[in-house]
Amino acid sequence: MTTTMTIDAHQHYWDPARGDYGWLTPEMKPLYRLFGSDDLAPLRQATGVQRTVVVQAAPTVEETRYLLDLARGDDSIAGVVGWVPLDSIDAVKIIDELAREPKFKAVRPMLQDLPDDSWIEHAPLDAAIRRLIELDLAFDALIFARHVPALIEFVERYPKLRIVIDHGAKPPIREGIDAGWQPWADGIVQLAALPQKPFCKLSGLATEASPNWTEETLRPYVAHLLDQFGPARLMWGSDWPVLNMNGSYAAWHDTATNLTSHLEKAQQDAIFGGNARAFYRL
Template sequence: MTSAMNIDAHQHYWDPARGDYGWLTPEMKALYRVFGPDDLAPLRESVGVQRTVVVQAAPTVDETRYLLALARNDESIAGVVGWVPLDSADAPALIDEFAREPKFKAVRPMLQDLPDDTWIEHAPRPDAIERLIAHDLAFDALIFARHVPSLIKFVATYPTLRIVVDHGAKPPIRNGIDAGWQPWADGIAQLAALPQKLHCKLSGLATEARENWTDETLQPYVAHLIEQFGAARLMWGSDWPVLNLNGSYTAWHATAKKLTAHLEKAQQDAIFGANARAFYRL
């Protein structure tokens, strides 16, 4: 890959007929159908995105195998973020198995959906996390602000694990800047200040806004992420097709471009491709 490669660092493919997407119901008409590489291709091409990182959407090993099978047959998929039962005895063996797949790059437990907000502090097996580190695999943290204290403890326990915070830790933008700013903003500052140099995805923000959001709606949140993490630790992602619930691929890409336009070109190139390439070892 060339250094100027544009990469979507966070998108999904799924087939509801597979039956393990507990959150994906027929009532979600915009999402309840098959989404595959052929659906994303024209959208990617319209904004100049050549490669993507496809992220798990079901907490099952079967779905990870499904995504890896797609990746083997599609050049546009540069990496897969899969799911492994990190609290299970078979987690180390599964990580060893998946690590043999060249496009397997990271794991993501669905922390936002777990009933225990402190799960990440105590539940993952140390031997599983050590296998991730040994294979140079990364960790996607799908969190809200309420998970920050536990994530900080997890980071301290595994200081050499590469971690990226998904979707800017999902600020409640729809509540308005007064009600939706704290404790999110302080949580972002705490995570960004950790000596382990966590990364963060510039993704998922449109989904957290009210409908008919504008560039101005998202601007303070994007600015805070840039201020705290810097251009060297942010990576743009679409969160497509979840994005379709409250926006479009082209609109979110255009907004992200506009809200980062004040940065130097090298910094913009980092956010829109180079950082994902380096972080995920694409």
């Protein structure tokens, strides 16, 4: 794989019939159906995206095994970010089992959905996190600004853990720049300044915006992420098919391309593939 390979660093496949997507209900009509590789293939081809990182969407080990099964037979899937019960006495055993699959690259607890905003600070077993580090597996942090203090406590305890912030920490874009900028912007500054230099995904922003968002709607948020993390620590992701609720694959890809077009080609190539390849060891 070359450094210019274009990679979607964050997308999902799911089948509601599996029954473990608690957040996915029939009322979410654009999303409540099977989404697989055949659905994404034409969108990837139209935008030049060659490979993807598939991310868990259910807090079950069974769904992670489902994604790994898909990945085994699909060359377009470069890696899988799965779910592990990090607070369980079985966590290390489960990590070891999943890590036998070469495309298993990272874990993601669904922090945004947990009732305890400080869960990450105290709940995961030390042995489980240290096993991730030993196996060179990464950690996806699915957070809002309110989770930043607890995440910083966690990150500072494990300086060798490779961490990526999903969806730019989900800024409340639909509230408008005046009401929705802080405390998100300060949280990004704090996260980007951490000594282990976490990465961040340029993804999910369209989902957080109001309908009929434009390039200008997202510009200040992309600019702030670029300013703080720099082009060497940002990776583009679609968040498809969640993206379908408030945008399209092509529109978000074009918008992200335009909002990073002032960068040098090598820097833009890094955001759209090279950084994901390096971070996830693809």
